[in-house]
Amino acid sequence: MFLQRSAFAAARRAAISPVVKRSFTSSFVRRDAAPTPSGAVDKKIKNFSEIKGEDDLIGPGAEPGTIPTDLEQAVGLERLEILGKMQGVDVFDMRPLDASRRGTLDNPIMVKSFGDEQYAGCTGYPADSHVTIWLTVSRERPIERCPECGGVYKMEYVGPEDDPHSHDHGHDHHGFEEPKTFVDFVKPEYR
Incomplete structure (x- = not known):
């Protein structure tokens, strides 16, 4: 009986004032964007018609402290596809095959x-x-x-x-x- 009373009293005291006090605060860190040097990577997004080689398929990335969009972070073929779609060009020709007829050996x-x-x-x-x-x-x-x-x-x-x-x-x-x-x-x- 004594054990039950002491357990009950301890539980009541813990409910009123917990033994370990935790702070539920969050901290917020803000980074200010540093000015880019004059020789830095060009942040201009190129049009589909301006793509000449693989080096043009690297995105500019996002500004520091922001979340990048698909266009800013895409590279390679994914970037080429996005730039093409922005100008109405289907780079990979994703249309379905011709289903208006059955293919034959003479006309496959x-x-x-x-x-x-x-x-x-x-x-x-x-x-x-x-x-x-x-x-x-x-x-x-x-x-x-x-x-x-x-x-x-x-x-x-x-x-x-x-x-x-x-x-x-x-x-x-x-x-x-x-x-x-x-x-x-x-x-x-x-x-």
């Missing part, structure tokens, strides 16, 4: 690519008549046919001709050979 649906390989998702004709089937077209095998609907897709390479990563320029992929599939045994005229 063209898939533009800047690289050696591109993935195309076929949903059939008319559109959404089957689940999306992902096809791989490449520079070595530019024509692919959908196994569900028979639609034909052909890759059109639009990248640089002197691409050092191209298979045509002897870039070694560490001895990797693409596995053989049923398509390797079909006559080329049926592809």
Whole structure:
């Protein structure tokens, strides 16, 4: 009984005046922007038409003490895409493929690519008549046919001709050979 009273009394005293007093204050530090030297990086944001090389794709960054916007902190291809969108240019041509017809061997649906390989998702004709089937077209095998609907897709390479990563320029992929599939045994005229 004595133990219960002492525990109750201790709890009552703790509720009135806690043993450890904590201060719940916050501090605020303000940095004033230092004046930039005359030889510092140019903070002007370039237009899409002013981009000439990789060095132009580095953003100016944000002023000290502020949170950067996407345009201020973006670099590389992301920056190129944002600058293009600001001027109405779709840099990566993100429009859907032509779904108004089914591709045939004589008139395939063209898939533009800047690289050696591109993935195309076929949903059939008319559109959404089957689940999306992902096809791989490449520079070595530019024509692919959908196994569900028979639609034909052909890759059109639009990248640089002197691409050092191209298979045509002897870039070694560490001895990797693409596995053989049923398509390797079909006559080329049926592809």
